[in-house]
Every structure is written in structure tokens, then in C-alpha cells.
Amino acid sequence: MNFYDQGLPILGGLVVFSLILIPAHRMPLQPTWIFDFDSTLVRVEALDELADIALAGVPDRQVQLERIRQVTRLGMEGAMSIEQSLQSRLALLSLRPEMIPALIERLVANFTPSFWRLRDRLAMMRDQIWVVSGGCHEWIEPTVSRLGLRTDQVIANRLRRRSDGTLELDPHSPCAVDHGKATAIMARNLAKPRIMVGDGMTDWQVRELNACETFVCFTEVVHRESVATKADAVAASLEEVLAIDIQSTPES
Ligand SMILES: [Mg+2]
Numbered sequence: 001m002n003f004y005d006q007g008l009p010i011l012g013g014l015v016v017f018s019l020i021l022i023p024a025h026r027m028p029l030q031p032t033w034i035f036d037f038d039s040t041l042v043r044v045e046a047l048d049e050l051a052d053i054a055l056a057g058v059p060d061r062q063v064q065l066e067r068i069r070q071v072t073r074l075g076m077e078g079a080m081s082i083e084q085s086l087q088s089r090l091a092l093l094s095l096r097p098e099m100i101p102a103l104i105e106r107l108v109a110n111f112t113p114s115f116w117r118l119r120d121r122l123a124m125m126r127d128q129i130w131v132v133s134g135g136c137h138e139w140i141e142p143t144v145s146r147l148g149l150r151t152d153q154v155i156a157n158r159l160r161r162r163s164d165g166t167l168e169l170d171p172h173s174p175c176a177v178d179h180g181k182a183t184a185i186m187a188r189n190l191a192k193p194r195i196m197v198g199d200g201m202t203d204w205q206v207r208e209l210n211a212c213e214t215f216v217c218f219t220e221v222v223h224r225e226s227v228a229t230k231a232d233a234v235a236a237s238l239e240e241v242l243a244i245d246i247q248s249t250p251e252s
Pocket of ligand 1: 036037038039040198199200
């Protein structure tokens with residue numbers, strides 16, 4: 001039997017027949033996973049770590065650090081706008097380019113345990129995974145690449161160099177404005193269903209503005225009740241996130 005004359009059409013027929021037999025609602029979905037970075041993919045807040053590095057040797061370091069942590073908390077809980085929170089924290093630091101490699105080293109040492117456990121699976125899913133953050137490309141890209149994720153699927157802010165050599169936020173940063181994450185995701189036209197996974201209020205806003213179909217509140221690092229109560233699902237690990245039945249969650 002010539003395979004190309006007889007075998008191939010038969011094989012093609014079998015594939016089509018199998019697809020007809022699988023009811024549409026049982027067809028496996030290929031969602032787009034959108035992960036937050038701070039307190040989700042890593043178990044720290046990058047800007048807190050950066051503050052710790054930047055303020056090394058500063059006399060009132062502890063006072064400054066606590067001030068920055070408080071601003072981070074206010075931003076995460078939605079009590080302060082994301083833009084205000086980010087600008088306030090950066091203003092408290094005299095950030096220099098040589099501080100960034102030290103930050104990356106800390107971030108890589110602090111992957112959230114379940115993300116590190118499932119790194120092989122994440123690397124296999126890399127084309128379906130985006131990372132969206134109010135942090136900066138300068139440290140997020142080198143960090144996510146260590147998990148096997150795509151650096152061209154990161155949506156974040158950027159730094160630019162001032163004339164005195166210190167770093168400041170690039171004013172065109174997409175995630176440094178209120179609802180920036182949602183706006184940036186919508187602009188990408190990502191495949192549906194889109195599942196946003198994060199711990200903070202800015203992650204919930206992605207769902208609120210319909211830039212994703214499902215929002216999973218991620219609590220492995222920190223449990224924010226104000227965010228968890230709004231979520232479609234709550235997950236305490238990446239294993240729990242990936243086990244969520246997408247078919248039964250709303251609007252997908
Ligand atoms: Mg976060």
C-alpha cells in the first residue's frame with residue numbers, strides 16, 4: 001500500500017473523526033497565563049530589595065527602609081495610586097546602574113518555592129506565559145529567563161539614566177500609571193482565555209477592566225484579604241493555580 005495514496009487519507013479521516021467525537025466543551029483550552037512578578041513569581045518585593053541595596057551605609061537606613069515598605073504596602077492595598085507609590089519610592093533612592101546586578105542576584109535566590117519546583121513545566125509552557133509588573137525590565141528580564149521564560153513576553157516599566165548617572169523612571173513606562181497593567185495587556189491582543197495570577201490590587205484591576213477572563217489571587221507569599229475576596233479563585237501555590245478548572249471559571 002502506498003502510504004501517501006491510501007494511508008494518509010485514512011489517517012486524516014481518523015483525526016477528523018476523533019475531533020468530532022470530542023465534545024467542544026471537553027476540548028483542552030490553551031489559556032494565556034499572565035503572572036505578576038513581586039510576591040508572586042518571586043517571594044520578595046523587588047523595590048524593597050533595591051532599597052536595601054541602595055541604602056546600605058546610609059545613617060538613617062532603617063527609618064528610610066520602613067518608609068519605603070509602608071509606601072509599597074499602601075500601593076498594594078490600593079490605598080495609594082500605583083504611580084504615586086512608585087514615584088515616592090524611587091525618589092527615596094539614589095539608584096545607580098551598578099546596583100541592578102546585586103538586585104538580580106537576590107531575586108534569582110528568591111523565586112517563590114512553587115515556581116522553582118515547577119520550573120521545567122513553566123519552561124515548556126513559555127509561549128503561553130506573560131509576566132506583567134509594576135517593576136522594571138532591567139531586573140525582571142534577567143530573572144525570568146532563569147526560569148526558562150521568554151524575555152520578550154514581559155510587560156513592565158523602564159529606567160533611564162539622568163545626567164548625573166543615577167536612574168529614574170522612564171516617563172513612558174506602561175505600568176507606572178493607574179490601570180497600566182490592564183491597558184498594556186489589552187493592547188497585546190493575547191489569546192483567550194487570559195488568566196491573571198497575582199497578589200495585589202493592580203492584578204485584580206486587570207480583571208475589573210476585562211483585560212482577562214479569570215483572576216487568581218496568589219497567596220503563597222502574602223495573603224491580602226482585600227484582594228482575595230474579589231478573586232475568581234484563590235491559590236496558595238503554582239500547583240493549585242495550574243489545577244484550577246478553567247472551564248468552570250467565569251466568562252471563559
Ligand atoms: Mg505582586
